[in-house]
Amino acid sequence: MTTLYGYFRSSAAYRVRIALNLKGLAYDQAPVNLIKGEQRSDANLARHPQGLVPSLETDDGLMLTQSLAICEYLDETHPEPPLLPADAAGRARVRALAQLVACEVHPLNNLRVLKYLVNDLEVGEEAKLAWYRHWITEGFDALEAMLTREAGTGAFCHGDTPTLADLCLVPQVYNAERFECHLAAYPTIRRIVDHCNALEAFRRAAPGEQPDAG
Amino acid sequence: MTTLYGYFRSSAAYRVRIALNLKGLAYDQAPVNLIKGEQRSDANLARHPQGLVPSLETDDGLMLTQSLAICEYLDETHPEPPLLPADAAGRARVRALAQLVACEVHPLNNLRVLKYLVNDLEVGEEAKLAWYRHWITEGFDALEAMLTREAGTGAFCHGDTPTLADLCLVPQVYNAERFECHLAAYPTIRRIVDHCNALEAFRRAAPGEQPDAG
Numbered sequence: 001m002t003t004l005y006g007y008f009r010s011s012a013a014y015r016v017r018i019a020l021n022l023k024g025l026a027y028d029q030a031p032v033n034l035i036k037g038e039q040r041s042d043a044n045l046a047r048h049p050q051g052l053v054p055s056l057e058t059d060d061g062l063m064l065t066q067s068l069a070i071c072e073y074l075d076e077t078h079p080e081p082p083l084l085p086a087d088a089a090g091r092a093r094v095r096a097l098a099q100l101v102a103c104e105v106h107p108l109n110n111l112r113v114l115k116y117l118v119n120d121l122e123v124g125e126e127a128k129l130a131w132y133r134h135w136i137t138e139g140f141d142a143l144e145a146m147l148t149r150e151a152g153t154g155a156f157c158h159g160d161t162p163t164l165a166d167l168c169l170v171p172q173v174y175n176a177e178r179f180e181c182h183l184a185a186y187p188t189i190r191r192i193v194d195h196c197n198a199l200e201a202f203r204r205a206a207p208g209e210q211p212d213a214g
Numbered sequence: 215m216t217t218l219y220g221y222f223r224s225s226a227a228y229r230v231r232i233a234l235n236l237k238g239l240a241y242d243q244a245p246v247n248l249i250k251g252e253q254r255s256d257a258n259l260a261r262h263p264q265g266l267v268p269s270l271e272t273d274d275g276l277m278l279t280q281s282l283a284i285c286e287y288l289d290e291t292h293p294e295p296p297l298l299p300a301d302a303a304g305r306a307r308v309r310a311l312a313q314l315v316a317c318e319v320h321p322l323n324n325l326r327v328l329k330y331l332v333n334d335l336e337v338g339e340e341a342k343l344a345w346y347r348h349w350i351t352e353g354f355d356a357l358e359a360m361l362t363r364e365a366g367t368g369a370f371c372h373g374d375t376p377t378l379a380d381l382c383l384v385p386q387v388y389n390a391e392r393f394e395c396h397l398a399a400y401p402t403i404r405r406i407v408d409h410c411n412a413l414e415a416f417r418r419a420a421p422g423e424q425p426d427a428g
Contacts (some may be wrong), residue, residue: 020406049353049356062303066317069309076302088290099316103280104264107321117349121337134330142264162385 002027003130005047006054007034008210009178011106012067013054014171017205019071022162023078025058028159036109046123071164083164094158097146097165101172105139109175112137129179136172136181141168147188162196170196172184174207215240219261220268221248222424223392225320226270226281228385231424233285235415236376237292241270245426248325266326270333282316285378297378309371311360311379315386319353323389343393348393354403357383361402369409376410384410388421 004020004027006013020027030036032053040051047055048065056064064070078095087153107113109132117123117131147153157165173183175191184192194200207213218241219225220236230354234241240295246252252324254265261269262279270278278284296306321327323346331337331345361367371379387397387407397404421427 049359050314050352052318062306063308064310066310066313068317069306069313072309073302073306088287091290092276092278092283092287095286096278099280099283099288100264101319102313103282103321104266107317108327113322116286116345117335120348121331121335121341121345123335127335131330131335134334138264145263191334 002059003030003057004028004042004054005030005057006090007032007039007209008176008213010034010053010173011110011171012052012102014052014205015067015102015167016074016164016172017054017072018167018170018202019074019083021201021204022081022083023074025074025078029208030083033212049175063150068098068164068168070105071167075164081161083162083167085163089108090152090158092107092151092170093212093213094163094165095148097143097157098144098163098168099164105135105172106175108135109213110181116183132179133181136176136179140176140181140183140186144189146184147192153188153192155192162199162201166192166196166202169193170202217244217271217283218242218268219244219246219258219271220424221246221253222421222427223389224248224267225324225385226316228388228421229381230268230270230284230288230315231419232376232381232384232416233288233297234294235418236297237288239288239292242427243425245424246428252293256394271371282312282378285381287374289378295374295375299372299377304366304372307366308377308379309317310320310372310380311357312359312377312382314353314357315382316380319349319386320382320389321330322349323393334345346393346396350390351391353386353394354390354400358400362408367406368407371406374413376413380406380410380416383407384416 003018010209032044039053047050047063054067056070064073084094114128152158154160156162170193216239218230246258253267257374261277268281272282278287296361298308328342331342366372368374370376383409
């Protein structure tokens with residue numbers, strides 16, 4: 001059985017849940033409570049030497065880390081429905097949109113970074129929120145421009161079926177809204193996220209639907 | 215003609231230079247001076263709405279962003295020599311090693327983030343360096359453990375030919391050494407980087423070899 005080691009609010013675990021659901025794959029969930037520090041346990045470090053989530057244990061015993069690498073693995077081993085377009089230019093666009101979120105926004109705003117700001121740099125609550133919103137604004141301004149002006153955009157980030165880009169966007173928007181970053185300035189992002197969330201695969205992956213949702 | 219819009223010290227541009235060199239592709243370089251703020255110029259924003267580097271303009275007129283997406287595009291359109299292994303499990307491992315650097319280390323330590331720490335959070339020089347070294351240590355500790363214990367490691371991060379993982383590792387090590395993070399604790403990383411840097415494709419991609427090296 002495939003097992004996802006994740007956390008209900010982890011954006012990266014949320015991406016993998018959407019991918020598994022879109023592929024129609026059954027999986028167990030083994031929650032790793034990030035608030036209690038379980039990611040630093042010996043058991044989790046054996047799965048994921050960085051002490052992060054998610055890890056995915058496949059039914060043939062592989063332990064995979066890094067959410068985008070996991071999603072590409074699932075796409076290669078279970079090609080239908082595809083998470084990437086058929087053409088190289090389309091794949092490059094989808095990967096760039098996904099990486100805009102996964103390499104430029106999310107890494108700056110995840111829990112370990114916010115903790116470092118507060119605990120090590122003694123940044124106050126207001127400056128922490130300003131940091132969070134700064135990187136959301138930087139990223140979403142660019143993403144909105146790309147999604148609005150580029151011909152590849154359809155009902156989803158690329159065309160009319162969900163791709164790796166949507167798998168990254170939806171969790172990032174969920175996370176941003178938790179920090180009260182509103183999407184009024186981003187009508188194209190809003191439209192696409194609403195379209196995604198109308199799908200069962202996205203709805204079932206939402207944090208509030210997970211067994212460890214607190 | 216393929217044109218790389220980059221900056222000699224940008225880790226992300228450095229990755230793309232290595233990929234182009236390994237593939238034996240000729241390219242022009244159009245430097246974007248990050249110290250002078252040229253990344254925020256209208257010309258660069260038209261290429262890259264995030265105001266970052268690199269962008270790659272292909273000989274058929276595509277403008278690509280995000281270094282890992284660019285490298286995968288080059289690998290798909292110019293398959294030899296491959297930057298990813300032939301098997302899905304191997305590809306997942308290589309992408310995870312690459313993303314460990316590209317999603318967990320580099321985004322926290324690039325120029326725009328260090329600037330925010332100094333200008334907006336008024337962090338002093340010593341605390342800025344501690345921040346830098348903290349994320350290098352977190353990332354390299356995990357990477358060293360994975361590279362040392364996993365059977366997939368060879369002369370390079372994965373097997374005996376360079377992959378996407380080496381393309382990320384070498385620029386990150388170059389960057390870390392600029393900030394005086396030493397590699398004594400990371401003998402496997404050191405061995406692999408030295409092995410990479412013995413290759414012409416890596417040597418020619420080094421920051422000091424670029425036309426805009428100051």
